[in-house]
Amino acid sequence: MRNIIGKDNILIKSGTVFEPSSGKEMISDILIRDGIIMAVDKNINIESMPKDFIILNAQNYFVFPGFVDMHVHLREPGNEEEEDIGSGFLAALRGGITSIACMPNTNPAIDREYLVNYILNKSGLIDFKIYPVAAMTKNLEGKEMTEMGLLKEAGAIAFSDDGKCVQDSKLMYEIMKYVSYLDLPLILHEEDYYFSNYGLVNEGYYSAKLGLDGISRFAEELMISRDIMLAKKAGAKIHITHVSSKGSIILIKRAKEDGLNITCDVTPHHLYFNDSFLESYDTNLKVNPSLKSEEDREALVSAISEGIVDAIASDHAPHYESEKNTTFKDAATGTIGLETLFKASYTKLVREEKIKLGKFVALLTSGPAKILNIKTPAIKVGNKADIAIIDLEKNKRIKKEDFCSKSKNSAFIGQNLYGEVVYTINNGRLILKSENC
Amino acid sequence: MISIKNLISIDDLSIDDINLIMENTDSFCEVLDREFKKVPTLRGKTIINLFFESSTRTKNSFEIAAKRLSADLINFSASTSSLKKGESIIDTIKTIQSMMIDLLIVRHSDSGVMNFIARNIDVPLINAGDGKHQHPTQALLDLYTIKKSFKDFKGLKVAIVGDILNSRVARSDIKLFKRMGMDVTIVSAPMLLPENLEYLDSNYVYDIDKVIENTDILYMLRMQFERQDRKYYPSIKEYNRFLSLNMERLKKMKKGSLIMHPGPVNRGIEISEDVMNHGKNYAGFKINTQITNGVAVRMALIYLMLGST
Numbered sequence: 001m002r003n004i005i006g007k008d009n010i011l012i013k014s015g016t017v018f019e020p021s022s023g024k025e026m027i028s029d030i031l032i033r034d035g036i037i038m039a040v041d042k043n044i045n046i047e048s049m050p051k052d053f054i055i056l057n058a059q060n061y062f063v064f065p066g067f068v069d070m071h072v073h074l075r076e077p078g079n080e081e082e083e084d085i086g087s088g089f090l091a092a093l094r095g096g097i098t099s100i101a102c103m104p105n106t107n108p109a110i111d112r113e114y115l116v117n118y119i120l121n122k123s124g125l126i127d128f129k130i131y132p133v134a135a136m137t138k139n140l141e142g143k144e145m146t147e148m149g150l151l152k153e154a155g156a157i158a159f160s161d162d163g164k165c166v167q168d169s170k171l172m173y174e175i176m177k178y179v180s181y182l183d184l185p186l187i188l189h190e191e192d193y194y195f196s197n198y199g200l201v202n203e204g205y206y207s208a209k210l211g212l213d214g215i216s217r218f219a220e221e222l223m224i225s226r227d228i229m230l231a232k233k234a235g236a237k238i239h240i241t242h243v244s245s246k247g248s249i250i251l252i253k254r255a256k257e258d259g260l261n262i263t264c265d266v267t268p269h270h271l272y273f274n275d276s277f278l279e280s281y282d283t284n285l286k287v288n289p290s291l292k293s294e295e296d297r298e299a300l301v302s303a304i305s306e307g308i309v310d311a312i313a314s315d316h317a318p319h320y321e322s323e324k325n326t327t328f329k330d331a332a333t334g335t336i337g338l339e340t341l342f343k344a345s346y347t348k349l350v351r352e353e354k355i356k357l358g359k360f361v362a363l364l365t366s367g368p369a370k371i372l373n374i375k376t377p378a379i380k381v382g383n384k385a386d387i388a389i390i391d392l393e394k395n396k397r398i399k400k401e402d403f404c405s406k407s408k409n410s411a412f413i414g415q416n417l418y419g420e421v422v423y424t425i426n427n428g429r430l431i432l433k434s435e436n437c
Numbered sequence: 438m439i440s441i442k443n444l445i446s447i448d449d450l451s452i453d454d455i456n457l458i459m460e461n462t463d464s465f466c467e468v469l470d471r472e473f474k475k476v477p478t479l480r481g482k483t484i485i486n487l488f489f490e491s492s493t494r495t496k497n498s499f500e501i502a503a504k505r506l507s508a509d510l511i512n513f514s515a516s517t518s519s520l521k522k523g524e525s526i527i528d529t530i531k532t533i534q535s536m537m538i539d540l541l542i543v544r545h546s547d548s549g550v551m552n553f554i555a556r557n558i559d560v561p562l563i564n565a566g567d568g569k570h571q572h573p574t575q576a577l578l579d580l581y582t583i584k585k586s587f588k589d590f591k592g593l594k595v596a597i598v599g600d601i602l603n604s605r606v607a608r609s610d611i612k613l614f615k616r617m618g619m620d621v622t623i624v625s626a627p628m629l630l631p632e633n634l635e636y637l638d639s640n641y642v643y644d645i646d647k648v649i650e651n652t653d654i655l656y657m658l659r660m661q662f663e664r665q666d667r668k669y670y671p672s673i674k675e676y677n678r679f680l681s682l683n684m685e686r687l688k689k690m691k692k693g694s695l696i697m698h699p700g701p702v703n704r705g706i707e708i709s710e711d712v713m714n715h716g717k718n719y720a721g722f723k724i725n726t727q728i729t730n731g732v733a734v735r736m737a738l739i740y741l742m743l744g745s746t
Binding site: 145147171174180181 | 628671
């Protein structure tokens with residue numbers, strides 16, 4: 001593999017080590033030995049140590065814990081030409097991401113134990129933390145519940161039908177009751193098909209202008225409303241993924257105030273764009289849920305500020321060139337997002353919208369970790385090193401050729417984004433020196 | 438003397454009634470041990486088996502019981518395809534009423550049919566199972582089976598495993614066992630339980646492994662996947678993992694504990710093939726005994742309901 005260095009003994013010098021929970025920054029060295037963080041201190045001396053240390057000059061760079069992307073579509077098994085576990089791994093590292101949760105809408109869908117095992121085995125081979133999300137319904141058809149007890153035992157971390165949404169409310173309720181007993185989160189893609197089926201973009205000023213069939217916000221908001229009611233009675237832990245509208249935020253906020261165990265995430269593209277960008281009919285901006293108005297976008301940003309949003313997740317959706325290189329109507333929905341997860345949301349939230357860095361980084365670390373019930377990545381003595389070293393001042397105009405992912409359908413092509421990932425240390429090994437891919 | 442005219446629900450019986458039935462079952466068990474298994478007690482009495490829902494086990498059990506008491510039993514099998522709901526049942530009942538019989542035994546697939554029939558006929562009734570509601574004679578024979586293995590009911594731990602939501606056997610058993618002082622735990626999945634557990638008033642767990650080592654009586658219910666209302670439980674494999682009895686689990690059971698099932702067993706679903714084939718070697722395997730006891734219990738019940746007239 002290109003750019004793999006693979007060193008377990010690393011000294012990171014003079015980086016600005018950032019602790020998300022406290023928001024504290026400190027210029028510090030980090031000593032990693034055999035992959036474990038041994039010291040975080042000023043001016044660490046390695047003269048007494050064995051000679052095979054690699055020294056990374058992190059001066060003027062920020063040093064963060066490796067990020068968690070809790071919503072990723074790896075197209076393996078079934079659509080490996082779009083992405084596979086190996087290329088997804090590289091793309092993630094490029095984005096400073098050292099843990100991901102992968103969605104089950106593969107081919108076959110991850111709805112049986114042996115498929116959960118498949119994902120876990122493969123990720124073990126490449127030494128990358130992939131947490132499999134298993135399907136809620138068989139083959140994501142929304143008709144029959146999967147063997148959720150067995151899937152949990154096989155190692156599924158959560159359940160989701162993402163890409164699809166269970167329209168049968170009674171079935172959704174029964175699923176919630178079972179999942180509540182099993183005590184795993186449900187990651188919900190909220191979409192009422194009766195509202196969304198023939199639409200292409202958000203119903204609004206731009207859908208009218210562009211002559212594209214509009215999708216009412218009800219598509220998302222009605223289902224959120226339904227699932228909040230069902231979850232309350234069933235006692236299930238629900239997570240609403242890729243929240244995109246103001247109304248949805250209001251519903252979630254109220255539910256949180258009522259004490260419901262509900263969390264949510266937002267994508268970088270929903271934070272960055274609004275539907276005015278659709279004037280170009282750029283198919284890379286055709287996403288589900290669709291981009292919405294500036295009012296909605298601002299509501300998402302405020303929600304982050306107020307602490308209503310728990311995580312930022314990319315909804316990395318690779319698509320083969322031919323699926324995107326066509327008319328807006330026929331194009332597949334989705335944008336890749338692993339490599340731009342940090343950059344895009346950092347540029348918009350921290351640099352433009354002035355959200356505090358600590359608050360922002362928490363949405364990529366402790367936020368998703370808590371939802372998935374995994375260990376929060378942290379730069380702490382004793383931890384295995386999962387680290388992203390980023391040059392926050394470096395900016396670059398995104399080009400198609402920049403991507404490590406097999407698919408190049410990025411909504412951010414042409415955008416000028418800040419925050420280059422310089423080094424990523426994954427599971428204690430310096431794997432990537434980011435230049436080109 | 439038994440206090441009831443109709444036996445529709447197990448709740449209809451008083452504790453005295455239950456004890457009376459148990460005592461009389463002992464006598465009839467003794468009759469069934471003889472070479473000549475008939476007694477003339479109910480000679481001249483006419484009983485009708487009115488089974489709207491198909492059944493071999495219960496129907497035959499009642500028939501054998503009646504005949505051994507020397508009563509005349511006639512089988513009315515109303516085929517459901519020719520039945521229009523409501524109206525034809527009334528016609529059938531009125532016909533039976535006109536035939537001047539002594540006892541009517543009914544099984545139907547709808548809950549509450551017994552109450553409906555009781556309003557329209559003046560003949561003593563025995564509920565042989567109405568929909569998901571009650572199956573009182575099953576509960577009585579289950580109680581008797583337990584009685585023969587333990588000195589006292591008080592504090593006995595019973596685990597009732599499976600599809601509680603759709604089971605008339607579960608409803609009758611849980612109520613009866615609790616009344617007699619047993620400690621009932623329901624082992625079931627959220628999809629297989631009623632929303633409101635107030636009526637059943639019992640502890641609940643999911644995963645049979647949680648109770649297998651401590652229970653005195655393991656009562657396995659039938660699980661039918663083909664029925665429409667089953668679509669909420671994912672698969673047989675999941676059921677096997679969390680709710681079924683296999684050899685590995687049987688070996689963990691307490692000494693002296695019992696394995697029971699109302700029958701017929703869905704092999705490979707709630708009880709594994711292995712257990713069904715080798716289970717008889719285990720002293721606590723009572724599934725066949727339940728059937729034997731069923732005849733005696735029904736003899737006792739019929740005798741008590743008719744014999745005193």
